[in-house]
Amino acid sequence: MLTILAAVLIGFAAWVSFGSKLYYARVQYAAYQTLRYEFANQTGPVGPLNPNPNPNNSSEQLDPMGSPVALLEIPALQMRDVVLEGTTGQTLEGGPGHLRDTPLPGQQGVSVILGRRAAYGAPFAGLGSLQPGEPITVVTQEGVAHYQVLDIRRAGSPLPPSLAAGSGRLVLVTADGAPFDPTGELYVDADLVGSPLPTVSPVLTSATLPPDENAMSTDTSAWVPLFLWGQLLLIASAAVAWLSRAWGRWQTWLVAVPVLMYLCVIVADEVTRLLPNIM
Numbered sequence: 324m325l326t327i328l329a330a331v332l333i334g335f336a337a338w339v340s341f342g343s344k345l346y347y348a349r350v351q352y353a354a355y356q357t358l359r360y361e362f363a364n365q366t367g368p369v370g371p372l373n374p375n376p377n378p379n380n381s382s383e384q385l386d387p388m389g390s391p392v393a394l395l396e397i398p399a400l401q402m403r404d405v406v407l408e409g410t411t412g413q414t415l416e417g418g419p420g421h422l423r424d425t426p427l428p429g430q431q432g433v434s435v436i437l438g439r440r441a442a443y444g445a446p447f448a449g450l451g452s453l454q455p456g457e458p459i460t461v462v463t464q465e466g467v468a469h470y471q472v473l474d475i476r477r478a479g480s481p482l483p484p485s486l487a488a489g490s491g492r493l494v495l496v497t498a499d500g501a502p503f504d505p506t507g508e509l510y511v512d513a514d515l516v517g518s519p520l521p522t523v524s525p526v527l528t529s530a531t532l533p534p535d536e537n538a539m540s541t542d543t544s545a546w547v548p549l550f551l552w553g554q555l556l557l558i559a560s561a562a563v564a565w566l567s568r569a570w571g572r573w574q575t576w577l578v579a580v581p582v583l584m585y586l587c588v589i590v591a592d593e594v595t596r597l598l599p600n601i602m
Contacts, residue, residue: 331556334587339442339503339595342588343416347444350417354391354405361391367464368392368408370523371423385423385526389414392421393428394462395436400449406461410437411535412542412600416592419446419495423525424532428461428493429468429515430522433486435494437538437601440509441502447601450497450511451475459493459513465520468493470513483512491515496538498601505602508538538601545596552593556586 361367368386386392388409396403406428410420419438421427428434438447459470470493473483477499486492493513500506535542559582566575 328560330583331587331590334584335591335594338588338591342591343443343595346592347417347446351405351444354407354418355394358391358394358405362462362464365464368427369464369521370427371526372523389417392463395419395428396460396462397453397457398460399453399457402446402449404444404446406436409536410538410600411533412540412545412596412598415439415600416443416595418444422532423536424527424529426491426522426525427463427465429463429465429491429520431489431491431519432522433492433494435496437496439601440498440505441602442595442598445502447495447497448502450495451499451509453511459495461493463520468520469516471516473512473514476510476512478507480510489519491519496601498539498599503602505539505599508601535600539599541599542596545593549590549593549597552586552589556583556590559583559586 358367368390371385373384373386386408388407388411390408391405392408393406394403395406405418407414407418407420408423410422414420415437416439419436422435422437425435426432428436438450439445440448453472453475455472455474457472459472461468461470468491476483483492492515495511495513497509498505498507499509534540535544559579563575563579563583566579
């Protein structure tokens with residue numbers, strides 16, 4: 324049992340450091356293919372409402388959580404990632420997320436995108452190195468939007484100048500501090516160059532946005548699956564301990580290792596959802 328517990332802890336560290344990157348790459352690949360198809364067929368999202376809703380399900384009137392909405396390019400970071408809808412911990416495992424109470428990038432107003440600092444591909448790991456004037460490009464169904472970085476700010480830093488009427492701004496948010504040890508939030512403000520794209524107002528507001536979508540929040544919906552998968556891992560561990568005596572150590576481990584590894588990965592994924600969503 325102690326050996327299995329140690330393996331779980333090692334597996335958690337390995338998943339967060341390395342395995343999560345593979346998951347991130349898979350989600351990004353699938354999201355990019357979906358985005359290309361939607362852009363080609365003019366069916367991509369242009370606002371908060373689902374272009375193809377289910378009339379029998381009111382919960383599907385909004386863009387689905389985790390659906391691709393834009394392509395974010397930051398040349399200084401050699402970054403070209405698909406932005407997903409929503410900012411829960413689970414959504415940010417697959418890519419940067421659009422905060423749903425703000426307009427889509429390129430539109431009038433302040434658009435906010437959250438991304439992870441260290442885990443799951445760490446798309447925003449280099450945000451702190453951006454310099455004023457560097458370009459950021461966002462591609463949506465409506466067109467291409469170009470931004471220029473204003474500055475980087477942290478808690479206590481002066482706020483950027485007020486946004487002029489009829490203009491747009493992009494705010495990128497990630498965790499500040501050492502990897503896996505966040506001390507706060509880091510913001511990159513960038514102003515839109517040129518005229519904004521046609522704007523659709525958000526449906527959600529800061530008051531109606533679920534708490535687990537705010538920066539540095541945790542995904543509380545992970546508690547139930549974590550409890551259930553944890554129970555299954557405990558049962559499997561007890562079964563391995565019993566079989567090693569009844570069947571033989573090497574025969575048992577030959578069968579048990581793939582099962583335990585699978586359960587360890589699932590438990591590790593659920594645990595990371597309980598950590599800050601931009602970590």
